[in-house]
Amino acid sequence: MKHTMSRHTFYSLTVTFTILSILxxxxxxxxxxxxxxxxxxxDSYVGIIEKSxxxxxxxxxxxxxxxxxxxxxxxxxxxxxxGVFVFIAGTLMVALATEENxxxxxxxxxxxxxxxxxxxxxxxxxxIFSEKQLNVSLSFxxxxxxxxxxxxxxxxxxxxxxxxxxxxxxxxxxxxxxxxLLLLSVSTTLKQYMPTTSENxxxxxxxxxxxxxxxxxSVGMAxxxxxxxxFSFITISPSMIMQQFGLTKTVFSIYSLxxxxxxxxxxxxxxxxxxxxxxxxxKYSSLFIAVLSVLFWLLISPFAIKxxxxxxxxxxxxxxxxxxxxxxxxxxxxxxxxxSAGFLAALxxxxxxxxxxxxxxxxxxxxxxxxISFCLSSCGLSVxxxxxxxTLKRN
Numbered sequence: 001m002k003h004t005m006s007r008h009t010f011y012s013l014t015v016t017f018t019i020l021s022i023l024x025x026x027x028x029x030x031x032x033x034x035x036x037x038x039x040x041x042x043d044s045y046v047g048i049i050e051k052s053x054x055x056x057x058x059x060x061x062x063x064x065x066x067x068x069x070x071x072x073x074x075x076x077x078x079x080x081x082x083g084v085f086v087f088i089a090g091t092l093m094v095a096l097a098t099e100e101n102x103x104x105x106x107x108x109x110x111x112x113x114x115x116x117x118x119x120x121x122x123x124x125x126x127x128i129f130s131e132k133q134l135n136v137s138l139s140f141x142x143x144x145x146x147x148x149x150x151x152x153x154x155x156x157x158x159x160x161x162x163x164x165x166x167x168x169x170x171x172x173x174x175x176x177x178x179x180x181l182l183l184l185s186v187s188t189t190l191k192q193y194m195p196t197t198s199e200n201x202x203x204x205x206x207x208x209x210x211x212x213x214x215x216x217x218s219v220g221m222a223x224x225x226x227x228x229x230x231f232s233f234i235t236i237s238p239s240m241i242m243q244q245f246g247l248t249k250t251v252f253s254i255y256s257l258x259x260x261x262x263x264x265x266x267x268x269x270x271x272x273x274x275x276x277x278x279x280x281x282x283k284y285s286s287l288f289i290a291v292l293s294v295l296f297w298l299l300i301s302p303f304a305i306k307x308x309x310x311x312x313x314x315x316x317x318x319x320x321x322x323x324x325x326x327x328x329x330x331x332x333x334x335x336x337x338x339x340s341a342g343f344l345a346a347l348x349x350x351x352x353x354x355x356x357x358x359x360x361x362x363x364x365x366x367x368x369x370x371x372i373s374f375c376l377s378s379c380g381l382s383v384x385x386x387x388x389x390x391t392l393k394r395n
Contacts, residue, residue: 005133009189013128014137016182017121020080021141022148023087023179024060024114027172028053028234029152032256033249034165035238041165042100047364050235054360055104056111057231061353063115068346071120077190080124080183083116088176095169115353117179119346126345128193146267149234150260153253161249208337208344216336218388219282220347223329224355225385226286226322229293231356232363232377233259233315240370245308255312262316266323278328278335283389285325289318290386293379300375311371318378326352355381 031038035049042048063083071079090109097103125137156168234256242252266285273281296314333348359381366373 005129005193010129010133010137012186013125013189014140016179016186017125017137018141018144019175019179019182020084020117020121022144023117023172023176024056024111025145025148026152026175027087027091027110027114028056029149029256030156030172031160031165031168032234032238033153033157033242033252034160034168036243037160037165038103042097042103044100046239048100048104050239050364051361052104052107053231053235054357054364056107057353057357057360059108059111060115061350061357063112064119064353065346065350067116068119068123068349069343071123072343076120076124076127077183077187077194079116080120081180083113083120084176084180084183085113086116087113088173088180089113091169091173091176095166095173115349118349122345124190124194128190146260146264150257153256154250157249157253204337205343212336215392216333216344216347217351218391219329219332220351221355222286222385222388222392223282223326223333224351224353225358225381225388226289226325226329226355227352228355228357228359228362228381229289229318229378230263230322230359232359232374232381233319235360236363236370236374236377240311240374241308244370258312259315259319262319263323266320266325267327268323269320270324270327273324278331279392282325282328282332283386283392285321285328286382286386286389289321289325290382292318292321293375293382297375297379300372311374 035046038044038049039046067079067083087110090106090111090113093106093109094103095106097106122141129137155171159171160168237256238252241247241255242249247255270281292314329352330348333344337344359377362380363373363377366376368376
């Protein structure tokens, strides 16, 4: 039974969970306009800085999986506190880094700490909020998830060009400390509403694994590969758009914002299509993305469609359909069990972020011009996703 919660308490907790959830995304997107600047600072090359996105995502996804499963058996409030401390430590290392290896290690530590905030705050939300409150809270978090990586490059550009590149990471450090203070401010409230550790979680999870694991893995892999397209774009876009077309960091940040708004529009259309089966929307969105990716790949070489308008149009339309597909995949995943929701939520985050890491790495491993690299990586990811989708059937 959930205790009656005041409006003020609900929104205080929701704001805290939202800030904890977006720290990882903020720390990644905010320095994307400065990849080349960082490469120069560390006397390195831009490929190493691009790989910092992938190493962060690997750590972030592993952290989400481990913390999501473990939080069902441990004190969630303390777990969140430790996660924020780890994130702050990693951010401080990144801010003080004087060479590329320290920078990359700091990004890994950031990922390990940031992943805790996503999974554990989601698990807490399910335990302390009513169904109506949970829907409202998750809606706020989803909006923040979409907006944060869109606004972050603009904020990073403003801070970096005004105060220097390192100031960007000190801003992220301030956000981490702010999240810590918010968590401490609601600690008494959390103790009041937190239920005792659930019983029979382990046996319920084992039963779920035996009966449904192949379906879970299929949905997770298919959706994760689509998410990989998003991070292929994030990783290569500074080279593909800003450098190749000689754009300023501000203009580049605006184009990145429009990409995220395309994703948001897709999510809004998904809500409007509430009466349509999530599996149907997921499969056909994936199919459209695959067809679009193959067509764009076929048109690039013979027709030299490498202009800015063509690249952005392809990216924005792809993001729109990914915006439809991703919420559907979460609905499908969480629908497999209401008793092991924490485990399923952790797996959802793990598959999505593993796919993101695959996309970020794939686009850097293809040593062709940036547009071709993005086209090939997005085509491969989308085709692999739709092939997995063909194995999915209605329950």
